[in-house]
Amino acid sequence: MSRVGDRIKEERVKKGITPKQLGKKCGVTESFILDIESGRKIINEKLLSQISKVLGSNLEESMVLEVSFDDKKETTEKKSQKLIPSSSIKRPEVEPLAQWEDALSNIIKKIPIYDMQMTAIKDYKSFPIIDKKVEGFHPDKLIYIEISDDLLTQYRIKKGDRCLIYLNQEFTNGAFHLIEYDDKKRLRKLKKAEGNNKIQFVEGLDGKALIKDRKEIKVLGKLVRVEIDFK
Structure with a gap:
Protein backbone atom coordinates (compact mmCIF):
# COMPACT_ATOMS: atom_id res chain seq x y z
CA MET A 1 0.00 0.00 0.00
CA ILE A 84 30.64 0.68 1.48
CA PRO A 85 34.32 0.10 0.63
CA SER A 86 34.81 -1.63 -2.69
CA SER A 87 37.08 -4.60 -2.74
CA SER A 88 38.18 -6.71 -5.66
CA ILE A 89 36.86 -10.22 -5.38
CA LYS A 90 38.77 -12.93 -7.18
CA ARG A 91 36.29 -15.17 -8.88
CA PRO A 92 37.05 -18.85 -9.10
CA GLU A 93 37.92 -20.15 -12.54
CA VAL A 94 35.00 -21.95 -14.10
CA GLU A 95 35.69 -24.95 -16.27
CA PRO A 96 33.33 -25.45 -19.21
CA LEU A 97 30.65 -28.01 -18.47
CA ALA A 98 30.14 -31.04 -20.66
CA GLN A 99 26.75 -29.59 -21.63
CA TRP A 100 28.50 -26.52 -23.01
CA GLU A 101 30.72 -28.61 -25.25
CA ASP A 102 27.68 -30.55 -26.48
CA ALA A 103 25.90 -27.29 -27.28
CA LEU A 104 28.94 -25.88 -29.09
CA SER A 105 29.53 -29.08 -31.05
CA ASN A 106 26.98 -27.93 -33.63
CA ILE A 107 28.81 -24.66 -34.33
CA ILE A 108 32.45 -25.40 -33.43
CA LYS A 109 34.46 -28.43 -34.54
CA LYS A 110 37.65 -29.46 -32.76
CA ILE A 111 39.97 -31.02 -35.36
CA PRO A 112 42.50 -33.44 -33.79
CA ILE A 113 46.21 -32.99 -34.54
CA TYR A 114 47.92 -36.40 -34.80
CA ASP A 115 51.53 -37.42 -34.94
CA MET A 116 52.65 -38.79 -38.30
CA GLN A 117 51.76 -42.39 -37.46
CA MET A 118 48.43 -41.33 -35.91
CA THR A 119 49.19 -43.13 -32.67
CA ALA A 120 48.48 -40.10 -30.44
CA ILE A 121 46.57 -36.83 -30.51
CA LYS A 122 48.98 -33.96 -29.80
CA ASP A 123 46.46 -31.11 -29.76
CA TYR A 124 43.24 -29.77 -31.25
CA LYS A 125 42.36 -26.84 -33.49
CA SER A 126 38.86 -25.36 -33.51
CA PHE A 127 36.95 -24.36 -36.64
CA PRO A 128 33.50 -22.82 -37.15
CA ILE A 129 30.92 -25.11 -38.75
CA ILE A 130 29.30 -23.31 -41.69
CA ASP A 131 26.41 -24.97 -43.53
CA LYS A 132 27.29 -28.22 -41.70
CA LYS A 133 30.82 -28.14 -43.16
CA VAL A 134 34.33 -27.13 -42.11
CA GLU A 135 36.53 -25.62 -44.82
CA GLY A 136 34.02 -27.06 -47.31
CA PHE A 137 34.36 -30.64 -46.01
CA HIS A 138 32.42 -32.91 -43.69
CA PRO A 139 33.65 -32.05 -40.15
CA ASP A 140 34.23 -35.67 -39.15
CA LYS A 141 36.42 -36.29 -42.21
CA LEU A 142 39.14 -33.78 -41.29
CA ILE A 143 42.31 -34.35 -39.26
CA TYR A 144 45.74 -32.77 -38.92
CA ILE A 145 49.01 -34.65 -39.09
CA GLU A 146 52.30 -33.18 -37.90
CA ILE A 147 55.23 -33.81 -40.23
CA SER A 148 57.95 -35.78 -38.42
CA ASP A 149 60.88 -35.37 -40.83
CA ASP A 150 62.37 -33.18 -43.58
CA LEU A 151 61.90 -35.57 -46.49
CA LEU A 152 59.51 -33.15 -48.23
CA THR A 153 61.69 -30.03 -48.09
CA GLN A 154 61.77 -29.90 -51.89
CA TYR A 155 58.04 -29.12 -51.65
CA ARG A 156 58.67 -26.62 -48.81
CA ILE A 157 57.10 -28.95 -46.28
CA LYS A 158 59.28 -29.35 -43.19
CA LYS A 159 59.36 -31.12 -39.87
CA GLY A 160 56.82 -29.63 -37.44
CA ASP A 161 54.49 -28.35 -40.16
CA ARG A 162 50.86 -29.31 -39.73
CA CYS A 163 48.92 -30.69 -42.65
CA LEU A 164 45.14 -30.60 -42.87
CA ILE A 165 43.96 -33.90 -44.33
CA TYR A 166 40.59 -34.82 -45.80
CA LEU A 167 40.07 -38.50 -45.08
CA ASN A 168 39.17 -40.05 -48.41
CA GLN A 169 40.47 -43.11 -50.24
CA GLU A 170 40.00 -41.56 -53.68
CA PHE A 171 43.27 -41.14 -55.61
CA THR A 172 43.91 -37.85 -57.45
CA ASN A 173 46.80 -37.81 -59.89
CA GLY A 174 49.48 -35.24 -59.00
CA ALA A 175 48.05 -34.48 -55.53
CA PHE A 176 49.56 -34.96 -52.07
CA HIS A 177 48.04 -37.86 -50.18
CA LEU A 178 48.35 -39.41 -46.76
CA ILE A 179 49.25 -42.98 -47.60
CA GLU A 180 50.26 -46.16 -45.84
CA TYR A 181 52.63 -48.81 -47.09
CA ASP A 182 55.09 -51.14 -45.37
CA ASP A 183 53.05 -50.51 -42.19
CA LYS A 184 54.05 -46.83 -42.09
CA LYS A 185 52.12 -43.67 -42.85
CA ARG A 186 53.60 -41.00 -45.10
CA LEU A 187 52.60 -37.83 -46.90
CA ARG A 188 53.61 -38.11 -50.54
CA LYS A 189 52.85 -36.58 -53.90
CA LEU A 190 51.38 -39.38 -56.04
CA LYS A 191 51.45 -39.75 -59.79
CA LYS A 192 50.13 -42.41 -62.11
CA ALA A 193 52.71 -44.70 -63.67
CA GLU A 194 52.40 -47.40 -66.29
CA GLY A 195 48.74 -46.70 -66.91
CA ASN A 196 46.52 -47.02 -63.87
CA ASN A 197 48.19 -50.03 -62.29
CA LYS A 198 51.20 -48.29 -60.72
CA ILE A 199 51.79 -45.26 -58.52
CA GLN A 200 54.96 -43.20 -58.54
CA PHE A 201 56.23 -40.94 -55.74
CA VAL A 202 59.51 -39.51 -54.48
CA GLU A 203 61.02 -41.17 -51.42
CA GLY A 204 64.05 -39.68 -49.69
CA LEU A 205 66.07 -36.47 -49.92
CA ASP A 206 67.91 -37.72 -52.98
CA GLY A 207 64.75 -37.34 -55.05
CA LYS A 208 64.65 -41.00 -55.99
CA ALA A 209 61.31 -42.00 -57.48
CA LEU A 210 59.63 -45.19 -56.35
CA ILE A 211 57.04 -47.06 -58.35
CA LYS A 212 54.62 -49.23 -56.44
CA ASP A 213 51.70 -51.39 -57.41
CA ARG A 214 48.44 -49.62 -56.52
CA LYS A 215 47.46 -52.58 -54.38
CA GLU A 216 50.52 -52.00 -52.18
CA ILE A 217 49.53 -48.40 -51.43
CA LYS A 218 46.65 -47.59 -49.13
CA VAL A 219 45.34 -44.07 -49.71
CA LEU A 220 44.05 -42.63 -46.40
CA GLY A 221 43.37 -39.03 -47.31
CA LYS A 222 44.13 -35.99 -49.43
CA LEU A 223 46.11 -32.90 -48.39
CA VAL A 224 43.96 -29.78 -48.07
CA ARG A 225 46.72 -27.37 -47.00
CA VAL A 226 49.98 -27.05 -45.07
CA GLU A 227 50.31 -24.80 -42.02
CA ILE A 228 53.95 -23.82 -41.55
CA ASP A 229 55.67 -24.15 -38.20
CA PHE A 230 57.55 -20.88 -37.59
CA LYS A 231 59.42 -22.09 -34.51
Missing part, protein backbone atom coordinates in the same frame (compact mmCIF):
# COMPACT_ATOMS: atom_id res chain seq x y z
CA SER A 2 1.05 3.58 -0.64
CA ARG A 3 0.68 6.40 1.85
CA VAL A 4 -1.88 8.12 -0.45
CA GLY A 5 -3.84 4.90 -0.82
CA ASP A 6 -3.90 4.44 2.95
CA ARG A 7 -5.24 7.98 3.44
CA ILE A 8 -7.96 7.57 0.81
CA LYS A 9 -9.15 4.32 2.35
CA GLU A 10 -8.99 5.78 5.86
CA GLU A 11 -11.05 8.87 4.92
CA ARG A 12 -13.50 6.82 2.84
CA VAL A 13 -14.19 4.46 5.75
CA LYS A 14 -14.64 7.42 8.12
CA LYS A 15 -17.25 8.89 5.77
CA GLY A 16 -18.98 5.52 5.43
CA ILE A 17 -18.58 5.53 1.66
CA THR A 18 -18.03 2.30 -0.27
CA PRO A 19 -15.39 2.05 -3.06
CA LYS A 20 -18.23 1.76 -5.57
CA GLN A 21 -19.89 4.96 -4.31
CA LEU A 22 -16.59 6.86 -4.30
CA GLY A 23 -15.76 5.67 -7.80
CA LYS A 24 -19.18 6.71 -9.09
CA LYS A 25 -18.82 10.22 -7.63
CA CYS A 26 -15.34 10.57 -9.16
CA GLY A 27 -16.21 9.05 -12.52
CA VAL A 28 -14.07 5.90 -12.17
CA THR A 29 -14.79 2.24 -11.48
CA GLU A 30 -14.87 0.54 -8.10
CA SER A 31 -11.86 -1.63 -9.08
CA PHE A 32 -9.86 1.48 -9.94
CA ILE A 33 -10.46 2.90 -6.44
CA LEU A 34 -9.42 -0.44 -4.89
CA ASP A 35 -6.24 -0.51 -7.02
CA ILE A 36 -5.34 3.01 -5.84
CA GLU A 37 -5.91 2.09 -2.21
CA SER A 38 -3.80 -1.06 -2.52
CA GLY A 39 -0.99 0.80 -4.30
CA ARG A 40 -1.31 -1.17 -7.53
CA LYS A 41 -2.10 2.01 -9.47
CA ILE A 42 -0.70 5.51 -9.18
CA ILE A 43 -3.21 8.33 -8.81
CA ASN A 44 -2.79 11.59 -10.72
CA GLU A 45 -3.17 15.01 -9.13
CA LYS A 46 -6.51 15.76 -10.84
CA LEU A 47 -8.21 12.64 -9.53
CA LEU A 48 -6.64 13.09 -6.10
CA SER A 49 -8.08 16.62 -5.92
CA GLN A 50 -11.50 15.29 -6.93
CA ILE A 51 -11.40 12.53 -4.28
CA SER A 52 -10.28 15.11 -1.70
CA LYS A 53 -13.37 17.20 -2.42
CA VAL A 54 -15.70 14.19 -2.16
CA LEU A 55 -14.16 13.03 1.13
CA GLY A 56 -13.68 16.57 2.44
CA SER A 57 -10.02 16.04 3.28
CA ASN A 58 -6.72 17.46 1.94
CA LEU A 59 -5.23 14.28 0.48
CA GLU A 60 -2.79 16.19 -1.72
CA GLU A 61 -0.63 16.72 1.34
CA SER A 62 -0.14 12.96 1.60
CA MET A 63 1.21 12.81 -1.94
CA VAL A 64 3.72 15.60 -1.24
CA LEU A 65 4.87 13.84 1.92
CA GLU A 66 5.21 10.52 0.09
CA VAL A 67 7.35 11.99 -2.69
CA SER A 68 9.52 13.75 -0.14
CA PHE A 69 9.99 10.53 1.81
CA ASP A 70 10.95 8.55 -1.30
CA ASP A 71 13.52 11.20 -2.29
CA LYS A 72 15.08 11.06 1.15
CA LYS A 73 15.13 7.27 1.07
CA GLU A 74 16.85 7.24 -2.34
CA THR A 75 19.43 9.80 -1.15
CA THR A 76 20.13 7.74 1.98
CA GLU A 77 20.59 4.58 -0.08
CA LYS A 78 23.05 6.33 -2.41
CA LYS A 79 25.05 7.60 0.56
CA SER A 80 25.08 4.13 2.06
CA GLN A 81 26.40 2.70 -1.19
CA LYS A 82 29.22 5.25 -1.24
CA LEU A 83 30.24 4.38 2.30
